[in-house]
Amino acid sequence: MEDSLKERTGYLREINLFAGLAEEKCARIAGLCVWKNITSRTMIFSQSDAPGGVYFLASGTVRASIYSVTGKNVVFQDMHAGRMFGEISALDGSERSASIETKTPCLIAMLSPEAFIELLQEEPEISLQVIRMLTGEIRRLSSRVVEFSTLSVPGRVHAELLRLAPVRTSGENVSIIKPAPKLSDIANRISTHREAVSRELSRLIKSGLIVRTSGSLHITDMARLEEMVENADRD
Numbered sequence: 001m002e003d004s005l006k007e008r009t010g011y012l013r014e015i016n017l018f019a020g021l022a023e024e025k026c027a028r029i030a031g032l033c034v035w036k037n038i039t040s041r042t043m044i045f046s047q048s049d050a051p052g053g054v055y056f057l058a059s060g061t062v063r064a065s066i067y068s069v070t071g072k073n074v075v076f077q078d079m080h081a082g083r084m085f086g087e088i089s090a091l092d093g094s095e096r097s098a099s100i101e102t103k104t105p106c107l108i109a110m111l112s113p114e115a116f117i118e119l120l121q122e123e124p125e126i127s128l129q130v131i132r133m134l135t136g137e138i139r140r141l142s143s144r145v146v147e148f149s150t151l152s153v154p155g156r157v158h159a160e161l162l163r164l165a166p167v168r169t170s171g172e173n174v175s176i177i178k179p180a181p182k183l184s185d186i187a188n189r190i191s192t193h194r195e196a197v198s199r200e201l202s203r204l205i206k207s208g209l210i211v212r213t214s215g216s217l218h219i220t221d222m223a224r225l226e227e228m229v230e231n232a233d234r235d
Contacts, residue, residue: 005027005030005031006027008030008031008033008035008109009023009026009027009030011030011058011059011107011109012026012029012030012033012056012058012109013026014058014081014082015056015057015058015082015083015084016082016083016084016129017056017084017126017129017130017133018126020125021123021125021126025123029111029115029119030109032111032112032115033056033109033110033111034053034109034110035107035108035109035110036107036108036110037105037106037107038060038102038105038106038107038108039102039105040060040102040103040104040105040106041101041102041103042101042102043099043100043101044062044100044101044102044108045086045096045099045100046096046099047066047067047095047096047097047098047099048095048096049095049096050095050096051089051090051092051093051094051095051096051113052086052089052090052096052110052113053086053090053110053111053112053113053116054084054085054086054087054090054110054111054113054116055084055085055086055100055108055109055110055111056083056084056108056109056110056111057079057080057081057082057083057084057085057106057107057108058081058106058107058108058109059081059105059106059107060080060081060102060103060104060105060106060107060108061078061079061080061081061102061103061104061106062078062079062085062100062101062102062103062106063075063077063078063079063100063101063102063103064076064077064078064079064085064098064099064100065098065099065101065188066097066098066099067099073188074188074189074191075185075188075189076098076189077189078103084133085100086100086110087116087130087133087134088134089113090113090116090117091113091116091117093113147159147190148190148191151229151232152232153190153192153196153200154200154203154232155228155229155232156190156191156192157186157190157196157197157200157201158200158225158228158229158232159190159229160186160189160190161177161210161217161219161225162222162225162226162229164177164181165177165219165222168222172222173221173222173223174218174219174220174221174222175218175219175222176216176217176218176219177216177217177218177219178215178216178217179215179216180212180215180216180217181217183197183198183201208220209221209224209225
């Protein structure tokens with residue numbers, strides 16, 4: 001790409017990890033990164049690949065997923081501009097723990113493991129932010145494990161809808177998920193099949209809790225959906 005260092009620095013300052021970093025330090029990191037424009041539906045790296053660098057997503061959306069030994073695709077999450085990925089392999093020097101594929105055209109910056117480790121040593125605040133990000137992921141994945149162990153399929157559908165819903169302002173009780181997720185994507189995230197998701201969404205639509213429009217899902221009563229998850233029958 002032909003963007004100037006100033007433009008690249010601007011992109012990097014939009015990454016959550018570097019939000020509070022001084023501009024001159026951000027410019028130095030931008031100069032150390034390898035920058036690429038990547039088309040949609042491109043595999044950036046695959047599960048079990050050799051360890052490599054850390055990636056910063058300047059624009060676009062990528063998907064993190066894992067494939068089981070039988071080939072089943074388990075979707076971890078979709079990540080949007082501002083996110084970092086690949087840090088686990090860079091930190092422990094082991095193979096990649098998940099596959100990352102672009103969902104849309106993306107602009108990414110890749111920092112070598114050595115430069116990333118040096119950055120963490122030089123910038124305690126960034127090290128603290130990385131620790132907080134990793135602990136947040138541990139909490140999120142721990143919650144998912146509990147859901148898989150305790151919630152029925154309808155309960156897992158409800159919990160996934162809550163995760164997909166945008167953050168609400170205080171007192172707001174409706175939410176719009178846009179674009180509407182594919183049934184197969186929800187099924188992959190909660191370890192079930194498309195038909196089960198379709199049945200539960202149809203039931204929620206009939207009850208009026210969800211309204212489907214072209215391209216979006218409207219949740220009409222978020223408090224009710226949260227209550228349904230909290231009071232779900234446990235397996």
